[in-house]
Structure formats: structure tokens, C-alpha cells
Amino acid sequence: MSENNEVREINAETPQENTETVRTRNFRDFSPVRVGRILLLILCVLFLIGIWFHNNPSSPVINTDPEENADGTGEGETEPAPLPAELTDPSSITVLVNKTHSLPADYVPEKLVTPYVNSTSDVIQVSSKAADQLKEMVTKAAEDEVTLYLTAGYISYETQDDYFHDRAGMVGEAEANKVIAKAGFSEHQTGLAFDFSDEANGTATTVAFAETKAGQWLIKHSWEYGFILRYPEGKESVTGYSYQPWHYRFVGRDTAKKMHETAEDLTMEEYYNVN
Numbered sequence: 001m002s003e004n005n006e007v008r009e010i011n012a013e014t015p016q017e018n019t020e021t022v023r024t025r026n027f028r029d030f031s032p033v034r035v036g037r038i039l040l041l042i043l044c045v046l047f048l049i050g051i052w053f054h055n056n057p058s059s060p061v062i063n064t065d066p067e068e069n070a071d072g073t074g075e076g077e078t079e080p081a082p083l084p085a086e087l088t089d090p091s092s093i094t095v096l097v098n099k100t101h102s103l104p105a106d107y108v109p110e111k112l113v114t115p116y117v118n119s120t121s122d123v124i125q126v127s128s129k130a131a132d133q134l135k136e137m138v139t140k141a142a143e144d145e146v147t148l149y150l151t152a153g154y155i156s157y158e159t160q161d162d163y164f165h166d167r168a169g170m171v172g173e174a175e176a177n178k179v180i181a182k183a184g185f186s187e188h189q190t191g192l193a194f195d196f197s198d199e200a201n202g203t204a205t206t207v208a209f210a211e212t213k214a215g216q217w218l219i220k221h222s223w224e225y226g227f228i229l230r231y232p233e234g235k236e237s238v239t240g241y242s243y244q245p246w247h248y249r250f251v252g253r254d255t256a257k258k259m260h261e262t263a264e265d266l267t268m269e270e271y272y273n274v275n
């Protein structure tokens, strides 16, 4: 019996030995050097996939003011969809210019004209695309016995650069950034943005303008001529600017009408659903 048992044990162990031998051989195939090479290959592939996604042409490259990302208003890493040409073409009357989207430093409106309306300066120029509607609006306001003074129209990149640095020198860059745009980020460079006052230098660029006859008339009627209040009260988180009741933007009659019908004090950012 003992001999038979030994034979059985030996027979029983034989398959196990075979299996271990096979396992040992397979394990040798995956030696540390080989595993290291495979891991390196996987990492290279992942790295290349990462680079491809980062440079994917479907992700638009938007002019971004890096300092604006520090205020926490961004939506994280979500890439915005490409904007339509009507918002990105500097010569479009609905071009979007804000703290995220800027104009080229050398952009000058194709045709600048002097509107010859009541103004605080004889040298104010505006884009020819808005001049007729601006004159019509000022004329209609006058018929309602409201005097609109134009205090600013087109402002060149260089002049805006001077304005910003003058203000920043007085109140610091962070405070200046709330009320005045950096060069390239000002709508006034389009020739389609206008600052009004009720009388020459009376309430120019002050919130008090909102309570004047001129301010009230503009809020009520400006859209009829293609203008929108660009920085409404309570929309600072959307526009990046504090309330500016004196600053109006020409976007054309159709767009201004649609915006007016959509909601009160609608901003371009909200209307086009962009940042």
C-alpha cells in the first residue's frame, strides 16, 4: 500500500509541477525590464493623446486677459465653443469686446466720421456705421426736449492705453480695471460705443446720469435706434464692469430690438450666451 500511495502522490504532483513550470516561464517573459518598456510605451501613447487634445483645432484660441481669470468668475476648464464671425470680426456692428475678447492693437474702424451732435469736444469721431442712427437719436431726444451730449465716441488703442495707466496710477490697477478698459479691451475702439451726458460736463461718467432726463430717455428709447445700455446695474459679474448709465453701444436696430424684447437690461454676454 505504501508503495502504491507513493506512486499516486508522485502522479498527483506531476501535473502541478508542469503548471508551475509553465507559470515560471510566463513570468520570465514579463521580466522587470520588459514590464518597464510596456509601461513606458503606454505613457508615451497617453502623452501623445494628451497633446492632441490640447492642440485640437476645435478648441478655439480666444484672446484672454490672464488677470481676469484670477477673480474666480471663470467656469473652470470648460473650453468655450467657437464664436460666430458677427462677434469676432472687428468690423461687425455686433463685435464682442469685453474683458475676455479684445481688438487687435492696430484696429481702426474703416470709416470714422464727425457726427456733429452736441458734444463736449469738437474732435469726437464715431464709426460711420453708427453715425446716422446716433444723429437721429439725438434729434428725436431734442424733440422730446431732452438734450444729449456726447462725451466720447471712438477712442484709439493708444489713447485708451494712456487713460488706463493714468487711472491705474491714481487708484491702482485693480480699481481702474472695474471702470476703465485696458487698451484693446475697450468698446470705444470700435467707434460703436458712446458716452453721454445731460449737459456739457454736467453728469459725465457719473451714476447720477441715470436719474437725469437724458439718462431716463436713453433707457427708454435708445433701443429704437439700435443702442443698448452696455453695463447695466447689477450685471457687474456678467460684464466685468460696474454700472455705467452713460455708456451705450450701437449693435444695430434689429439686434437692439431683439435684445429689448428678450429681457430688460440684457447684456451682449447674456444675449449671445458667451463670456
Ligand SMILES: [Zn+2]
Residues within 6 Å of the ligand: 152, 188, 193, 194, 195, 246, 247, 248
Ligand atoms: Zn464708455
